[in-house]
Amino acid sequence: MSLSDLTGRFTPIPAAPARLPSDRAPGTDFPGLDPAWSRLVTAKTADGARTFHVLDTGPALAARGITPTGTILAVHGNPTWSYLWREVIVGSLERAHSGAAWRVIAPDQLDMGFSDRLSHPVPPAADAVSYRRLPTRLSDLDALMDTLDVDTSSRLVTLGHDWGGIISLGWAVRQRDRVDAAITLNTAVDHPEDDQVPAALRAAMAPAVLPAVTVTSEAFLKVTLGLTEQTLPEDVREAYRAPYTSRNGRGGIGGFVADIPAENSHVSRAALTEVSSGLREWDKPTLLLWGPKDPVFQDRYLADLQSRVPHADLHRFEGAGHMLAEDRDLSTPIFTWLDDHFGPGREARAELKSPAPARKVLGLQEQLTELARSERRLSPAVVDMTAEPEAWSSAEDAATGDRALSWAELRAQVDALAVGLTHTGVRHGDRVSLLVQPGASLTVILYACMRIGAVAVVADAGLGVRGMTRAVRAARPDWVIGELPGLTLARSLGWPGQRISAQNLSGRRARLLGTVTSVEALLRRHEGATPDQLPAPAAEDPVAILFTSGSTGPAKGVMYTHGRLGALVALLVEHLDISPGSSLIAGFAPFALLGPAIGATSVTPDMSVTRPATLTAQAVADAALAGTATMFFGSPAALRNVVATAGELSALQRRGLSDIRLVLSAGAPVHPDLLDAVQEIFPNAEIHTPYGMTEGLLQADIERRQVIEAITTGQSGVCVGTPVAGVRFALAPLDELGQPSDELLDPSDAVGRLGEIVVSAAHLKASYDGLWQTERASRRDTLDGLLWHRTNDIGHFDAENRLWIEGRLQHVLTTPAGPLGPGTVETPVDALEEVARSAAVPVGPQGTQAVVVIVEPVADRSLRTSSSPVAETSFAARVREAAGSVPVAAVLVLEELPTDVRHNSKIDRTRLARWAEKVLAGEKVGTP
Numbered sequence: 001m002s003l004s005d006l007t008g009r010f011t012p013i014p015a016a017p018a019r020l021p022s023d024r025a026p027g028t029d030f031p032g033l034d035p036a037w038s039r040l041v042t043a044k045t046a047d048g049a050r051t052f053h054v055l056d057t058g059p060a061l062a063a064r065g066i067t068p069t070g071t072i073l074a075v076h077g078n079p080t081w082s083y084l085w086r087e088v089i090v091g092s093l094e095r096a097h098s099g100a101a102w103r104v105i106a107p108d109q110l111d112m113g114f115s116d117r118l119s120h121p122v123p124p125a126a127d128a129v130s131y132r133r134l135p136t137r138l139s140d141l142d143a144l145m146d147t148l149d150v151d152t153s154s155r156l157v158t159l160g161h162d163w164g165g166i167i168s169l170g171w172a173v174r175q176r177d178r179v180d181a182a183i184t185l186n187t188a189v190d191h192p193e194d195d196q197v198p199a200a201l202r203a204a205m206a207p208a209v210l211p212a213v214t215v216t217s218e219a220f221l222k223v224t225l226g227l228t229e230q231t232l233p234e235d236v237r238e239a240y241r242a243p244y245t246s247r248n249g250r251g252g253i254g255g256f257v258a259d260i261p262a263e264n265s266h267v268s269r270a271a272l273t274e275v276s277s278g279l280r281e282w283d284k285p286t287l288l289l290w291g292p293k294d295p296v297f298q299d300r301y302l303a304d305l306q307s308r309v310p311h312a313d314l315h316r317f318e319g320a321g322h323m324l325a326e327d328r329d330l331s332t333p334i335f336t337w338l339d340d341h342f343g344p345g346r347e348a349r350a351e352l353k354s355p356a357p358a359r360k361v362l363g364l365q366e367q368l369t370e371l372a373r374s375e376r377r378l379s380p381a382v383v384d385m386t387a388e389p390e391a392w393s394s395a396e397d398a399a400t401g402d403r404a405l406s407w408a409e410l411r412a413q414v415d416a417l418a419v420g421l422t423h424t425g426v427r428h429g430d431r432v433s434l435l436v437q438p439g440a441s442l443t444v445i446l447y448a449c450m451r452i453g454a455v456a457v458v459a460d461a462g463l464g465v466r467g468m469t470r471a472v473r474a475a476r477p478d479w480v481i482g483e484l485p486g487l488t489l490a491r492s493l494g495w496p497g498q499r500i501s502a503q504n505l506s507g508r509r510a511r512l513l514g515t516v517t518s519v520e521a522l523l524r525r526h527e528g529a530t531p532d533q534l535p536a537p538a539a540e541d542p543v544a545i546l547f548t549s550g551s552t553g554p555a556k557g558v559m560y561t562h563g564r565l566g567a568l569v570a571l572l573v574e575h576l577d578i579s580p581g582s583s584l585i586a587g588f589a590p591f592a593l594l595g596p597a598i599g600a601t602s603v604t605p606d607m608s609v610t611r612p613a614t615l616t617a618q619a620v621a622d623a624a625l626a627g628t629a630t631m632f633f634g635s636p637a638a639l640r641n642v643v644a645t646a647g648e649l650s651a652l653q654r655r656g657l658s659d660i661r662l663v664l665s666a667g668a669p670v671h672p673d674l675l676d677a678v679q680e681i682f683p684n685a686e687i688h689t690p691y692g693m694t695e696g697l698l699q700a701d702i703e704r705r706q707v708i709e710a711i712t713t714g715q716s717g718v719c720v721g722t723p724v725a726g727v728r729f730a731l732a733p734l735d736e737l738g739q740p741s742d743e744l745l746d747p748s749d750a751v752g753r754l755g756e757i758v759v760s761a762a763h764l765k766a767s768y769d770g771l772w773q774t775e776r777a778s779r780r781d782t783l784d785g786l787l788w789h790r791t792n793d794i795g796h797f798d799a800e801n802r803l804w805i806e807g808r809l810q811h812v813l814t815t816p817a818g819p820l821g822p823g824t825v826e827t828p829v830d831a832l833e834e835v836a837r838s839a840a841v842p843v844g845p846q847g848t849q850a851v852v853v854i855v856e857p858v859a860d861r862s863l864r865t866s867s868s869p870v871a872e873t874s875f876a877a878r879v880r881e882a883a884g885s886v887p888v889a890a891v892l893v894l895e896e897l898p899t900d901v902r903h904n905s906k907i908d909r910t911r912l913a914r915w916a917e918k919v920l921a922g923e924k925v926g927t928p
Helices: 058-063 082-095 134-147 163-174 199-205 210-214 219-225 234-244 248-258 269-279 299-308 331-342 346-350 364-373 396-400 407-424 440-452 461-475 484-492 507-513 519-525 562-575 589-594 617-627 636-644 651-658 672-681 704-711 772-778 823-830 873-883 909-920
Strands: 038-045 048-056 070-075 102-107 155-160 181-184 286-290 313-316 380-384 404-406 431-435 455-458 479-482 498-501 515-518 542-547 557-561 583-586 601-604 631-633 662-664 686-688 691-693 696-701 718-723 728-733 755-760 788-797 803-808 813-815 818-820 835-843 850-857 888-893
Touching: 038 134, 048 082, 048 134, 058 102, 070 082, 070 134, 070 163, 082 102, 082 331, 134 163, 134 269, 155 163, 155 331, 163 181, 163 269, 181 331, 199 210, 199 248, 210 219, 210 248, 219 234, 219 248, 234 248, 269 299, 286 299, 286 331, 313 772, 331 772, 364 407, 380 407, 380 440, 380 617, 404 407, 404 440, 407 440, 407 515, 407 519, 431 440, 431 461, 431 484, 440 455, 440 519, 440 542, 440 589, 455 461, 461 484, 461 542, 461 557, 479 484, 484 498, 484 507, 498 507, 498 519, 507 515, 515 519, 542 562, 557 562, 562 589, 562 696, 583 617, 601 617, 617 636, 617 651, 636 672, 672 686, 672 704, 686 704, 704 718, 728 788, 772 788, 803 823, 813 835, 813 850, 823 835, 823 850, 823 873, 835 909, 850 873, 850 909, 873 888, 888 909
Parallel strands: 070 102, 070 155, 155 181, 181 286, 286 313, 380 601, 431 455, 431 479, 455 542, 479 498, 498 515, 583 601, 583 631, 631 662, 662 686, 850 888
Antiparallel strands: 038 048, 048 102, 380 404, 542 557, 691 696, 696 718, 718 803, 728 755, 755 788, 788 803, 813 818, 835 850
């Protein structure tokens, strides 16, 4: 039956107090809704025969002769109707052509949408019997599913949102023998009586207010429809309003609000408790899809769901809110997830593995124990040049003063703090957010957490307050260990987790910040204690969540396990040839934490970790002298400032830098001219520019002389060398619109072809945290039975098996001549003496995009003739000449290109492309 067939059918039903919503019958003009999906179904409910309006793809599949793989029962919440699931329905029918077909049954709940209306008292009363209660709504689904022709031999999956989430999960628990999996959007299955209902809902629940905002007016409906990331199109908004345009039609909205069992005495509380308790025994596959900006179903409700169903997969859609189905495409993750669990090939995918580590992995505790008992036991393990020493007269003194911890001291403090944290209540598997600057204190805290099996959450200050807030809330730590600025921020912004101060605080300040103890107090109280009674974490246990820089979107939490982190440590030891006495200056925060793990003294230079470009040559030299350093790791931005400040070095400082044997720089391409300048400052060092990412910190490597040799081949992009031990690369070629192929090619079979770089290694991340869809999309499994990670970087391999990076996948320029990596243009333009760095960005529709080059000039150079960002004619001609065969539509000049905070090097090309479009359109623009 079509929606148009229903016109005129919505009239009061004789012999029953219920009525259909005759104030507006559904027509054929609802956007995205095919009338052929609509049915009216009469079912025998607990209180008599009731008519449900149902969207159902079963007849459409039957008409095509398609037997469904299974059925999805999709339940809407309040104040929506089955229209909420139209995109899922479309997705199911589209996939029926090429893959598993799923029948979708999406009923309008009674008193909602275009299903039967019930009689209501006016005004609504919280104890009115005529309101549909949670237990009755669960039995309504029993009646409906018994009436519908559902194949009981096929899979059955529930899907719900808001109140529909509670009802669908509750029905799944009751029907666990029939239901194979559950999917839910923002919802809650419990509310502690001593907690306040979220403010967004509290006002509507007040007995004196409830009728006015839910039934006699459209206030509740309008507010809910406004909970989207972008304003809903008017026709979509009207479709949602269609069943609720009259007071009679909105009775169910008020009934749902009245049925919220916030108090133990509520009539529906027992049913809610049955649902929430039953979920603890639920062992079927479960997917949680979540919009974090929901003012009603907040993250605490998500945490409760995860505690009840710890095996559930989760994807948080950052930026989305309560109306998640309108904010994001849910069809793709839902059906991909169902394919993974019930589709063909799932057994083969489950057997995919990463390569074995290149060498034996030494556990953290074994490493510290070994070094604390060796001849190096009194030599420095950590030297912190950011600390304020009580007494030291030179850089050399720092290694034996207040700025240093010996290997024996580090082991003793890690042991004492591990015991202290355990006594405080930190347990294996607890998440601990670390808001401490890199240095000795952070090293002790991190390694103590690792020792007891807690999971360190590291969202560095380089993300900014907004980015850190988003990251910490996504990771949802149980504990926060921080210094005063971090704790103040955590308290003021309401970040989750019990708080522990790094330093002792006054009683008043401790109360204000809500701290339960301090690291200093725990170290003093448990001095000499050993955590030998604590079991060592297993290789598959999570050890840390490290956040990406956020340079190409919201920062992602990258989960590492003890085994994968151990594989990374083993690789670094082998590749960097770490030997007794090695010492690393870490101008990049992650490597400051890895130093002790690889058996090298870790020296933290005096710099701002949120601004790598603040690192000076003097700070590096002082760190080198203090730690007798043999290695230095810094970002390209840090290297630029080291070179810029080298003229102020003293003779002693230059001597300290001459002892450096290895310089490493990663995070962004490094120009050969900069490498030559760095070589002059570190005359006895090999200078390497390894390639890696937060998801795998070391993948390929190349030395300065090899970079110079590679440049002579005239290839596009930046050469990052050959894979390190244990790493395998593959290439997914790009099509004409810049999309990577499903096919993976071995580098030897893809010489010179542009594509996405894919990698497999034992030290790669375990997963993205709370981002199931992102994790699933990042994996490829079509070559040699290995798990492959999509890097999102594009480039090519040459005949020498060297990898050339040409940009990011989202920055591909799709020109009429084919896809183009920005590095193809940027590399030769960057070589011009007037250019500090450049960005090639696309303008126009995909497939016919024009190339615009935006240049940051070197200091004191003006490359434009007016206040306009358009480059002066002669310089623009030189840029076009450098670009060679690539036609450049325009050359623009900016005093400084926008970059990420962590590296100060990754150019925000997406932002620049939007700015360039405005410039070329003649709009008045400022900086990007």
